[in-house]
Amino acid sequence: MTIQVRYPNEVYEKKEKNTQKSWDNLENIKLDDWQSLASVDLTISENTPAPIYVKKFNFNIPSDAAIENIQIEHDYHREQSQDPIEIEAPIIKISANGEYLEQKSHLDAGIFPTERNLVFEGEDLSANDINGEDFKVEIIFPENTKVNSGTLYLDFIRLKVQYETKRYLLTSGETSQYFPHEKNPLEKAIGDTFKYTLSFRNVNGISNDKQKVELNLPDGIEIEKYYYKASKVNKLDEVDDFIEAKDEFDDKNLIWYPSVRGKGVSRIRFIFKCTKPGLKKLFAFNENTEITPNFYVNIHSENFEAKEDKYEETMNKWSSELEDDEEFVALNQNLAIKTNNISMEFEMAQEKVDNLKEYVIKGLKRELKPKTNFKALTDVSFTINKGERVGIIGFNGAGKSTVLKILSGVLKPTEGELDIQGKIAPLLELGAGFDHNYSGRENIFLNGAILGYSKEFLESKYDEIVEFSELGEFIDTPIKNYSSGMNAKLGFSIATIVEPDILILDEILSVGDVRFQKKSGDKLKEMMGSGTTVLLVSHSTAKIRELCNRVIWLDKGKVVMDGDTDYVCDAYIEAAEKASEDEKMNLEFS
DSSP states (O other), X not given: OEEEEEOOSEEEEOOOSTTEEOOBOGGGGGSOOSSOOXXXXXXXXXXXXXXXXXXXXXXXXXXXXXXXXXXXXXXXXXXXXXXXXXXXXXXXXXEETTEEEEEEOSSOOOSSXXXXXXXXXXXXXXXXXXXXXXXXXXXXXXOOOXXXXXXXXXXXXXXXXXXXXXXXXXXXXXXXXXXXXXXXOEEEETTOEEEEEEEEEOOSOSOSSOOOEEEEOXXXXXXXXXXXXXXXXXXXXXXXXXXXXXXXXXXXXXXXXXXXXSBSEEEEEEEEEXXXXXEEEEEEEETTTEXXXXXXXXXXXXXXXXXXXXXHHTOOOOHHHHTTOHHHHHHHTSEEEEEEEEEEEEEEOXXXXXXXXXXXXXXXXXXXXXXXXXXXXXXXXEEEETTOEEEEEOSTXXXXXXXXXXXXXXXXOSEEEEEEOSOEEEESSTTTTOOTTSXXXXXXXXXXXXXXXXXXXXXXXXXXXXXXXXXXXXXXXXXXXXXXXXXXXXXXXXXXXXXXXXXXXXXXXXXXXXXXXXXXXXXXXXXXXXXXXXXXXXXBHHHHHHHOSEEEEEETTXXXXXXXXXXXXXXXXXXXXXXXXXXXXXXXXX
């Protein structure tokens, strides 16, 4: 299940008769706040607040998603007085493509802010209905039933849409944003290869019977290889046991038998070779889930050069594929990082002392409480070989950033052994070593020296750093006058001027403006593709799935799981259901 939460980008009122009163500050109701953000003054019983229209939520729900429900969360209340106005709950309408769904809100207007939650079932709505420009919410308040005057407040409105996407059988689900279709097919030449992935989630409950997925393979496309991907499959509903099953593929009849028998997902990836020109259409069929979306490949004559394709950019190699990659296998035999029972302990004060004078006085009176020890990491051990792309995940306070700081040399562990082979480029806090009174030019040499670059090297790379940072004439301006984005651009440009053996990233994948984010992302992918070992901490499991072929899950300073990306991420997301709100704050699970 996936949830998208949105606030409106457009709010307005529609006055239909003279007795309806106008609202003030309607543009503010998109904010989540208990203050009086929008209000209307009612004076006599004939006064009725004008209907409010709320739209432009900018939902981007996948077109094949099944909508479970729409939750409209809102707050309206009266002012606090001895004899306030009296007004019943409003009617809430959802309008999508000319069709209306209508409900009455649950509570009349009280005198205290109360978040109200109205749920509309989504079975009659499609993703395109909700994503469309015509989708809006209408709030129709009744009239004030007392002669008393007073104010009615509307504090906020937000929408939550719950949906399931690609629930059963799908093709290349991890790249659905760039899925090749008839008007934008994958462009290939005879002799080229491409990847095509099928995923299957069991929908019939626990069963020992094999599912059967038939693959359509048009003339002009041949199977070169196929791979299975390890995933958390076959979990039963009420016990912790697993049904033993393996994936099978009948390459003569082009039938895949997924291993999943209970909860979980099976995946198979094909490496196809193009042999004849023409537009080809691929799909797969299962009697329970029917047909997958059509996948189009346009095959041209030999030596055809197609432009870069976003679909292929996002298709990372699976662990099973890497076993056949001779270059990776040769590289992966060499050690990059090894930690052996690493522990990290910090001293923590039990009380806050605001100034030195207070500290001295309490010390003389022996009123200072002794410091306590906090163990951020406990016996953390793992080995990473060269060329691996490893994600580190965990709830807030798990010790993720502490691990990266130890590997980067920022912190020294209190216990354990560390072995690092190769030059490290840590991208933890961009520009952390900047002196804000110095210019950008001076900080290139200062920050570069902190990262271990020689003056001669920095002089040879100076023009390249300035060009990539896009700072131009501002390079001689003191960086205290830079925006945070300009600081990040300069820090990123200095840190990535060389291709290190080991690249360590801590949530710095959103550097600068959108255009520079694309540029910096391409730079990181280029570094990853050159055999650089990568460690990435990210709050987003989607980003981890996109970039990593292995994941280490930390919890309360200990390694919980270490293995295949999807297997570990799936288990982590399942555990998130029982985690506290503080542990999950600002984390993204998908």
